[in-house]
Amino acid sequence: MIKSDIELTITQDTLKEFMFTLQEAQGENDLDELGSFKKEIYLKALEGQVEELTKQVEDYENLKNGVIEPFKVSEIMKLPNYIIRKRIASGRSLEELSEYTGIDVRQLEEYEEELFVEAPPSDLAKIIKTLQIPVPTPFFSMLQVKLIDLKKNIAKSLKNLETFILPEEIKQGENQSLGYLKLFSRLKGIYDEYAEKFLLDSSQPIQFSSVSSFKYKVPKGVSQELVYSYTTFATYLAKVVSTSYTVEAASFLTDYRMFKEQVLRGYGILNLESCVNYMWDLGIPVIPLKAKGGFHGACWRSNGKNVIILKQQANSEARWLFDLLHEYWHATQEPELEERSVVDFTETLSQIEQDSEEIAANNFASDVLFNGxxxxxxxxxxxxxxxxxxxxxxxxxxxxxxxxxxxxxxxxxxxxxxxxxxxxxxxxxxxxxxTLQNKNNPHGVVLKVLEERLDFNNIEDKLDREMVINLIEAE
Structure with a gap:
């Protein structure tokens, strides 16, 4: 990107050189010695350079004439680049920006060179205000909150989820402006307009019922805010994983004998690891979470794809396996529905006053385990x-x-x-x-399968990819 008139002159000179080289290459017979294939690659490389430099020159000249696209809140991660474009379109030099913000001009040069990665959030706020960039008010307020206070606000509102949601830059206290951008973008993606409630110290309770894409009755004695914050996060996580897992969903077996037969045929043993692998074979990703509270286990279906999330706190393979089989049963129900959600708030084994589906899910799980x-x-x-x-x-x-x-x-x-x-x-x-439980780190067993099965490169959004990696590293 061209940032000044000096850079424009240099780029224009470079462009002329490439255009001259391209014209000569197109008329030279000597290049025939390279062969038609290599000659074509060489010419395309030159054409690509000319096209790119031409685009940069035109872009800078448009900016100098005050032509700039409106700022999009949905693209807030592009804010550093937009700041530079806005400065140019406003007709302000770095010296003028320095005068208005009180930030040393050499410091501003470094900020732009590094796309504001290492700029203190408070300096970023000064620049945004000076250039009158219409960023969301919560984000602007967030930039003026000290890192230590921001962490406290997040810990207070997100409880055990902060480990998964906080960007590494916030955790380490380095490259803070980049970390603030990532955090706001991530929370905005998960919680939409409620993101500001996590970022700023607010005495008002967070009402999540309107955020969730599904409804359920929260049991007595369970914090509604905690339930909705966890389930909204888990819903988002489930969608990220299901979207990036490309295995086509197979038909689900509801007869426990046939289910067990398929697992044994594929893996030779019926245990937690073999059943988790079988779920992935069917196109059902299984995600383990250690975060306490909120809910016990869940099965989400989005765009016809099921995802199981297990939050069993006991270090017992038997309990994890039972929960897995229980949630699988939920995945088999109402297959004609593209969207479906079932959340279990308590131990599936000890649920009372259950509806018919919960009873059937427990019966299926026990039938698989004990041959009916x-x-x-x-x-x-x-x-x-x-x-x-x-x-x-x-x-x-x-x-x-x-x-x-x-x-x-x-x-x-x-x-x-x-x-x-x-x-x-x-x-x-x-x-x-x-004392009779197999405590062979069941959480680690499920996590290991997830790492083996999920291609992280298929998670297109970089922030989402980092969040899933955070999940694995934190666990």
Whole structure:
């Protein structure tokens, strides 16, 4: 980009040289020795240079005449380049801009050379104000907020999501103006007009119900603001991943026997890793999140593509697998709908007063895990233990081994069954069930598959790509 009359003269001279070289090359027979293919490449390279330099000269001359495109809020990441264009179109030299802003002219030269990457946000605000660039008011206000205060505002409003949303520049405190641009653009993309609520210290509660593209009843005792902030973020994340995953969706099996048969045929074993891989085979990306609160698990469908998000906090492969199978069932429902969302706010295994779909989802998951014999196996455990809690642990181990089912999974169902049958709070079997869990970092298992399956180069938007990479690195 040409930024001054001196650069214009240099560019015009360079353009003349390239045009002369091109004219000579087009008439020289000596180039025939290169062969027609190489000669064509050489001529096209020269033509490309001439075209590019001509475009730069015309662009600068238009700017000098005051011709400039309107600033677009949707393209705020292009603001650094627009600032330079606006200065030229306004007929102001760097010396004049320095006089108005109080910023040293040599500093302004460095800012423009580096596209304001290292400029303090407060200096960026001064330049924007001087050139009268109509940036969004929240963004202009944000530029005048100190980095430490901005981080506090984000931490206060986004809770555990800040790790995924904050750009690296904000985290490290380097290249702050670039970081502020990225943060505003990212929050604007996720939360639209509510972005300013996160950036500026506001005592007003954030009402997210109108932001979400789906509706559901928030359970009592659960923060509505927290639920909507998490689900809105997760919805955006799901769309980014589903859009970039190009595997065509296959038909979904709802018969647990056929489902299990397909997993075993493809991977030789039924466990968390094989089932996650099978989901990806079907065109269903599975995303793990460690952020606490908001919701427990979800299945989103956008433009006909399903995405499962798991937020199980327990370090138990059995619980992760159950949740995965539960959310898969939601993905199979109402296939004629292009858009569909189901959010589970509590442990799927212990949900009460469920609707028919939740019951069916739990039944499908347990049928896959226990070959349709969940109740029989639980009763067999009680009988093996002579209906005594003290003997139940060994009974679960024996029954699970004898029936070739996962011990941790059976232990969880027995613990929940004990909980529903025994009224005393002092009598619980969850502690014993916990000792029978496979704690082979289930979150890491799901994340590893995501890294292997997702081609990050397919995420077209650079900021979205960085956010997904943030998700992986933070986890």
């Amino acid at each position: 014999k969940r109740n029989e196996l639980i009763e067999a455990c009680y009988e093996e233990a002579q209906f005594k809690l003290a003997y139940l642990k060994n009974a679960v181990i024996n029954i699970s081994n004898a029936n070739y089912v996962d011990t941790g999974s059976l232990a969880n169902f027995v613990a929940y069954d004990v909980q529903t049958k025994v009224k005393s709070k002092n009598q619980t079997w969850w502690g014993a069930a916990q």
